Amino acid sequence: xxxxxxxxxxxxxxxxxxxxxxxxxxxxxxxxxxxxxxxxxxxxxxxxxxxxxxxxxxxxxxxxxxxxxxxxxxxxxxxxxxxxxxxxxxxxxxxxxxxxxxxxxxxxxxxxxxxxxxxxxxxxxxxxxxxxxxxxxxxxxxxxxxxxxxxxxxxxxxxxx
Amino acid sequence: xxxxxxxxxxxxxxxxxxxxxxxxxxxxxxxxxxxxxxxxxxxxxxxxxxxxxxxxxxxxxxxxxxxxxxxxxxxxxxxxxxxxxxxxxxxxxxxxxxxxxxxxxxxxxxxxxxxxxxxxxxxxxxxxxxxxxxxxxxxxxxxxxxxxxxxxxxxxxxxxxxxxxxxxxxxxxxxxxxxxxxxxxxxxxxxxxxxxxxxxxxxxxxxxxxxxxxxxxxxxxxxxxxxxxxxxxxxxxxxxxxxxxxxxxxxxxxxxxxxxxxxxxxxxxxxxxxxxxxxxx
Numbered sequence: 001x002x003x004x005x006x007x008x009x010x011x012x013x014x015x016x017x018x019x020x021x022x023x024x025x026x027x028x029x030x031x032x033x034x035x036x037x038x039x040x041x042x043x044x045x046x047x048x049x050x051x052x053x054x055x056x057x058x059x060x061x062x063x064x065x066x067x068x069x070x071x072x073x074x075x076x077x078x079x080x081x082x083x084x085x086x087x088x089x090x091x092x093x094x095x096x097x098x099x100x101x102x103x104x105x106x107x108x109x110x111x112x113x114x115x116x117x118x119x120x121x122x123x124x125x126x127x128x129x130x131x132x133x134x135x136x137x138x139x140x141x142x143x144x145x146x147x148x149x150x151x152x153x154x155x156x157x158x159x160x161x
Numbered sequence: 162x163x164x165x166x167x168x169x170x171x172x173x174x175x176x177x178x179x180x181x182x183x184x185x186x187x188x189x190x191x192x193x194x195x196x197x198x199x200x201x202x203x204x205x206x207x208x209x210x211x212x213x214x215x216x217x218x219x220x221x222x223x224x225x226x227x228x229x230x231x232x233x234x235x236x237x238x239x240x241x242x243x244x245x246x247x248x249x250x251x252x253x254x255x256x257x258x259x260x261x262x263x264x265x266x267x268x269x270x271x272x273x274x275x276x277x278x279x280x281x282x283x284x285x286x287x288x289x290x291x292x293x294x295x296x297x298x299x300x301x302x303x304x305x306x307x308x309x310x311x312x313x314x315x316x317x318x319x320x321x322x323x324x325x326x327x328x329x330x331x332x333x334x335x336x337x338x339x340x341x342x343x344x345x346x347x348x349x350x351x352x353x354x355x356x357x358x359x360x361x362x363x364x365x366x367x368x369x370x371x372x373x374x375x376x377x378x379x380x381x382x383x384x385x386x387x388x389x390x391x392x393x394x395x396x397x398x399x400x401x402x403x404x405x406x407x408x409x410x411x412x413x414x415x416x417x418x419x420x421x422x423x424x425x426x427x428x429x430x431x432x433x434x435x436x437x438x439x440x441x442x
Contacts, residue, residue, distance in 0.1 A: 050375075052369070052434060052436065055415055055418050058419070059420075080442075092441065092442050116439075116441050117439070118439065119441050120415070121439055121440070122372035122437060122440055122441075124372070134437065134440070136437075136440045137373040137437045137438055137440075140407045140408060140411035140438060141406045141407065141408065142400070142406055142407065142408040
């Protein structure tokens with residue numbers, strides 16, 4: 001199985017953790033990101049995730065490879081949901097196995113931060129008031145007189161995890 | 162008196178074009194892909210002409226239009242193509258050309274052939290930059306095969322280094338810029354402008370839309386014919402035609418399922434995706 005995986009339906013984090021276990025490892029850190037019932041002051045009813053699968057898998061794998069190169073960790077995995085999710089459902093899971101706890105904590109943090117920043121996955125929130133919106137996208141409209149010079153992303157972070 | 166071995170032609174097209182991020186064989190000059198230009202240039206001057214490729218390129222329709230010689234071993238670079246050609250037709254000499262020489266002209270090749278020294282291992286031009294041999298517009302004689310194979314067996318793969326240590330006829334370039342090559346999108350833009358403005362040409366492109374852009378476009382993907390030459394030009398067109406409202410400074414570009422550049426040249430059959438700000442996690 002690839003170290004970065006996309007799942008159209010609920011996945012079992014316990015199975016992913018068991019697959020990381022190894023006698024040489026004494027420290028396991030996992031992160032679970034679940035769907036929260038509010039964002040930026042609005043009540044959220046449910047979510048939808050959309051992925052550009054081939055590039056998301058490739059970019060996810062690059063992040064995991066970079067984490068392994070940067071930290072003394074033995075095994076890593078990151079799983080991300082796509083499709084419709086209800087409040088409380090598991091959206092993203094990161095698992096790290098290492099000899100010692102310190103590097104495992106650092107690598108786990110590194111992986112989730114980078115996954116949120118660069119893997120092509122998008123999130124649409126459906127609000128209690130019936131409205132909906134794509135997180136990080138709704139303020140990116142072309143200004144009428146704006147010249148079109150490509151540049152970096154805005155630094156919004158309104159994600160649930 | 163035995164005549165010198167006849168010359169076959171080989172155009173190298175197996176390069177990975179990593180800096181260009183585009184298959185250099187397909188870059189167009191004056192509306193014609195470079196592989197076709199190189200084959201048109203070499204074919205009248207040699208007995209038979211071939212394209213050199215990696216095994217995974219055999220199914221590429223543009224390369225399939227020509228007789229092909231496939232690398233015997235992967236990852237050797239140009240010297241692997243030269244070796245495979247000499248190996249396939251060991252009785253012939255090989256005029257070998259790179260596929261990224263947009264300024265190369267017939268006179269430069271005719272001069273090389275006229276000054277060929279068949280008793281030596283190869284005939285090549287000196288670089289106008291450092292006087293070293295130019296390996297990718299040169300004639301390799303049949304006798305060079307064992308020497309090249311010994312060179313590869315030593316773990317070497319630089320054909321320039323091999324030429325500079327071998328018995329080779331070296332010529333001065335009659336046209337100084339004939340062997341200037343093109344490695345980056347910027348160099349390509351300058352070269353294609355100089356070689357001849359490409360005739361306005363329509364490419365078949367596939368576009369994929371995600372998230373808010375998918376909703377604005379009203380579709381997840383489409384195939385279209387367009388005169389757009391770069392992702393930037395394509396996005397400008399789609400902003401008008403599909404009502405895309407996200408400003409490009411917030412987007413990233415992907416070409417053929419890999420992150421790309423707003424200014425990279427697009428080719429027929431490319432799939433382009435414009436990626437809104439991501440929000441995983």
